[in-house]
Each structure stands twice: as structure tokens, then as C-alpha cells.
Amino acid sequence: MNLKNINLFYDNYFGMNTLLEVVLWGQSELKQQRCFNQISAGLTLWEKILSRFDEEAETFVLNEKAVYAPVKVSTELWQSIRRCITYRELTHGLFDVFYLSDQSQEKSVDELLRLDTAHQTVHFVSSDTQVDFGGIGKGIFLEEVIRILDENEMENAFVSFGGSSIHSRGRHPHHEASWPFSFQPQFGMTEELSLTNTNLSISGLQSGNAHIYSPEENGLISTPKCVAVQGQSPVSVEVLSTSLIVADHEKQASMIKKIESEDIYYGVGTVNA
């Protein structure tokens, strides 16, 4: 294959305290560069929505002010909060963007905040309520990446967000149908995956013996400490990989039934804190 004909593109951008790397090929140089520019601009935009550290970010402002009065939020933040509340229920409270709030595990959503759909406002009803999108932000942004790639008609792309959130579509230039993928050796997972048109989220991966989850074995063989979840929704796989690490067997089985995924890979090791 002549590389000049395929216009191999690679660039990276730093956002959400993470390195975003984008590989594209098969479209014109101009179109691929424009697509990457949109992705990097989108990352800056979403960081301004979801960061709790940036004083100019919407979430930072929400955490500061929503305890005093209802705060009108953007549609993006509104939908993000709503989705996180749904995932909180689906994961039995294990995936909790309100975890910084005092005793959040013992509180219902209604005890933490009040959402006014008509005015799209958020009001913290508990004085210590805080929101942190750290566990889901990369997944939310990968949805944006997928939208931008679709709009730009990118058929072949590999996107890595810190090595822990992956989107792939189409194929590797020298591979027939997919992107070959493996895990960093120090984490002990030896599987080599063939990714195409899918998303992968890796949480707490560390050295240990890996094995693929088998539904026939009625749940997990042992408590997972390292999890990689593959699926069509980058947000769902992000939530599931995070939650499976801390769940007991019963909750793991429940979450796997309720939250969409394609494959789950486990490593038994210590959590990479």
C-alpha cells in the first residue's frame, strides 16, 4: 500500500488532563486536518463544561453557586447530569458523580439536588453537594469525537484518550478488517484484540492474570481489579469499566445485564490508584 495515497494523519492534543491521540487515513489531508481541528476544539469546549478545577468551567461554577440558588445550565451539562443520575441507578450507586458530597452513598438524588426541567436549572439541596465528571468525562467527549468523525465522513480512525478510552472505526491501513490492539505490558493483559467500529474503556488495569468474562460461568471467577469493557457506547463502557471494579458479584451481574456492552476483559491484580 502506498502511504501517500492513503494520507496517513496523526496528531495529538492535551485536554481534561489527558493526552488525546488521533489517527486518520483514507480522506484528503485537508479534510482530516479539519476534522482533527474540530476534535481538539471540541475537547477544549467540553473541558469548559465538565471541569471542576477550571474556575471558568460550568461545572466549577455550578459547584460554587448551586447551593445558594438554582443555576441555569447549558443543554450539554443538563444532559450529562441527567445521564449520570440514570447510571447511578443502574449501577446501584456505584457510579456516582456526586461522590464528593458528604455521605453521598446514603443519599438519594432528591436529597442531593433538584432538577427543574422547565427552566433547565440545578439546585443543590444539600449544602455539601458536589459534582465531579472525572469518571465519565472521557466517555462523554468520545461521543463528541464520534459525531465529528461521522460528520466528516471518516471511515478509518483510531482515537486514544490517555490509552484508557479508545474509539476505533474502519481498519488499520495494513490490516484486512480491524485495528490490532494490545495492552501495555506492565498491566499483565496478554490478549490481542481486533477493534473495529467499537469503543473500549480500561479501568484500574495493573499486572495480573487476565481472562475473558464468560456468562456461562455465571459471573466473575474472582474479584476483578482491572477491567476493560468494549461496546458501542463510549459512555456506557466508561461507566461499566469503572463500576465493575468495585462491585460485588451480584451487582456485577446486574450491571452487565442492564448496561450495554460487547465484551469484558478482566485482569486480577491490584488497582492502579
Next chain:
Amino acid sequence: MGKSRRNFIKSSIAVGAGLALGASSFSSLGQGSGKKVRLAVIGTGSRGNFLIKHLLRENTTYNTYELVAICDNYAPHLEKTQGICAEYKSTPKAYSDYKKLINDRSVDGVILCTPLHQHAHITIECLEKGIHVLCEKSMARTIDDVKSMYDAHIRSGSILLIGHQRMFSKKYLSAMDRIHAGDFGPVGQIRAYWHRNKDWRRKVPKDAPHLERQLNWRLYKESSAGLLTELMSHQIQVANWALKQVPTSVQASGSIQFWKDGREVPDNIAAIFNYADGSKCIYDSMNTNRSYGVEEHIIADLATLRMETNKLQWDKPNQTIDGPMGVAKMVENIKNGEKKAEPIGGSTWKPETATKQKPEPIFVGQKGDGTVEELLTFVKFIQQKSVPKWMIKEAYNASIWTLLTEKAIDSGQTITCPEKYVI
């Protein structure tokens, strides 16, 4: 690399395995030679007694040497040491004058633990009489004296070893071998510090105030450069060793910030050492807070080594000295026509925050700081009548740059090393 520093270090590992660090090798040496090495200790203050206790304790296992003489011009110290020796059923001959000790010609090697300003002339006298010397660090009070000691060693052929005990520690030897092999990528910074919270004073008898400068020699400029010579010299040696270079210049500042008790040396210092390849050693030391303790962080592209606490922590940049990693490597492979999977998946790397990965030990099995190995290696070197050249060069450069740091503090200038002191 030729006879490179890495090969020197590899040699040192071999030395370590065969001479300095392996217990079995010491016992076999003792059995083979028949004749015991006769050692003397000059200077029986706190450090001297520390080494004497090690010598006497190890002597029960390694029968390759005997402590035949001790010397101190301060009678209470000498008497105390005699008591220690008696506990081990050892009766070395006691001297109050080092000249008499070395003129007795009954010793093969002297371990010198006197105040710093007495190192040079005693060492040189010993070396010129064919007596081998293990001298405590730092080498000497002045740069000229450091050079004179080195020259006397070369001229006489007598062994000169300096008490940088980290050079004898398996932990350090192992780490340096891996650093020099490039296992961690290029070293960019050494961050070293030594923080204590005490006045560093020795008690002076009320009826003998004239002993103040003799007993508290570390606090006065005529006899010591304080934190620089007594502490930093160890750590600049480690920095130079790790970087395989000596500095090109030093900038430094020092002040008597807290202990305003008549001392002349700073209790609070900071220094930056610049190296030819752009790397730095950033150093500080103080006598007024110990929460940071002592540490040398060797910060390389792929990992940080915390030498004192034996911690190795990997970092995960996507670019290394060997080329790109992860996705960038995958792209390089594509350009080379390869389709193999690159290891990409892992926990998110957050380079902007202090990493929290659990560190692994640099080395397992090193007990102590290398002092025992240093003493036993000195005996071995005397038996062999040779010492690796790199060891004295490490010590020499550490002492030179320690004293140049003092110049930087006193002058407020960036200091370089005069050509005549380069070896």
C-alpha cells in the same frame, strides 16, 4: 563506549559481587591470605566510634583484619572508645598523637575520622609512608588540599578510599548500572535534599569552653563548610555518578537563618548544579525541619528513582529515547508497513499531577547504607594493593564541587571549576 563509565560501573558490580558486597566472598578472602590486615582508626568521635563498632562486630564474622590502634587527641573520646573495644574483647593500642601511630609502622591501613580540616595532612603523611587510607568524606577543607590528597595517592601508589558509602551499596550499584544502561531513559534532573531538625551541636564541658571549636568543628568555617561538606558531598557524588558527568557550573545561596548561636556555617542552603547536557542537580539542606528527611530523586524520562527510600516509580510518556510509544509508535509502524499491535491500553496517564502508582523497590537485599561493605572493601583493596580508579575520581569530584558550591555561596557568583583542578 570503550572503557566507559558504564563499564566502570559494571566493573564495580563485579567488584561488588566479588569483593565488596558478598558475604561469602569476604570469608573466602580471609581464609586465603593468611595475614590479617592491621587497621587503625584516627579520630574516635561519633563517626569514628560508629565505624569502630562496625569493624569489631564484623570482625567476628570476617577474620581478615584486626583493629590494632586507635587515636584521638581528646582524651574523653579515646577513653570512651577503649571501653567500646573492651566490650568486644579488643585491645588496640591507644594514641593521642597520630604521628606516633603512623611512625610505629605497625598498621597497614588507617581509617580517618578526624574533623575535616585535619584530613589532608594526615592522609598525605599516611600515603607517603605507604599506609593506605580510608578517609571520611568530604576529602578536605580546601580545594588545594583535595588536589594534594589526590596527587599524593597517585604519587605514592598507596590506596586512598573516601567514605562515600553509597558507592558500596548494592542498591546504588544496581540502580546506577540500570541508569547507565538506559533502562530509564536519559536523566534530566537530580533532586536531592537533606533536612534535619537539630542544632548539630556537641556538648562542651562547662569547665572547658576553649574546646568549643574543637568539639563543634562542623559549625566553624576554619574546620568545615557545614551542611555542604558533611551532608551535600554525599549527594552531589550520587548526582555526578548517575549523570556520568561532573557539573559545568554551580549557583548557590546559603544563610544562617535559624541557629544564630555563633556558628559560622549556613543552616539553610540551596544550590543548582548545571551539567553539559542540560541536566540539573537541584539541592537543598536545612537544620530546622526534618519532615523531608534525606533523599535523592533521580528523575529520568521513563521513571523516577528515590534512592534513599529504595523506590522506583515508572512514568508513562508516549515518547522515549528509543522513539515513540503507544499510538505514536503504531503510526511509525504503519509508515514502515507493519501491522503489529502496539501496547496502548492502560489506565489513563495523568502527567500533570503527582503520580500515585505504587512504587517498586529498586533493589531487594541491601541492609544498611553501605558502610559495612565500604569497610570490608577497604580491607580487600589493601590485600589486593589496588583500588578502582573511578572510586577516587567520584570522591575527588564530589569534594571539589562541594567546595566550589561554598565559593558560589560566598561570592554570589556562578562558579565554574578552574582547569587545574580537573582530573
